[in-house]
Amino acid sequence: MNTIETRKPLNRGLLIEAALLALVLAGAAAWLWLPARVPQGQQPLTTLDAPAAPQFAAAFDDAPAGARLVLLLSPT
Numbered sequence: 001m002n003t004i005e006t007r008k009p010l011n012r013g014l015l016i017e018a019a020l021l022a023l024v025l026a027g028a029a030a031w032l033w034l035p036a037r038v039p040q041g042q043q044p045l046t047t048l049d050a051p052a053a054p055q056f057a058a059a060f061d062d063a064p065a066g067a068r069l070v071l072l073l074s075p076t
Contacts, residue, residue, distance in 0.1 A: 048072075 036045050048056055060068065 038044060043059070046052055046056075060070070
């Protein structure tokens with residue numbers, strides 16, 4: 001007696017979700033590990049921590065007159 005194996009069809013929604021998850025993870029990895037780029041002539045990006053605060057304040061005060069903006073981001 002021959003037995004015929006029937007394969008269950010792939011769940012299309014599950015495949016789409018897996019592909020989206022893979023894209024999100026790849027984007028997050030690229031964002032974390034690729035070096036940040038700034039426009040030519042701009043100083044490189046730095047992390048604002050206690051040792052860098054005086055240097056940041058001096059650079060902020062030496063900037064030309066005009067509007068200046070400090071954007072602080074926190075994960076909490």
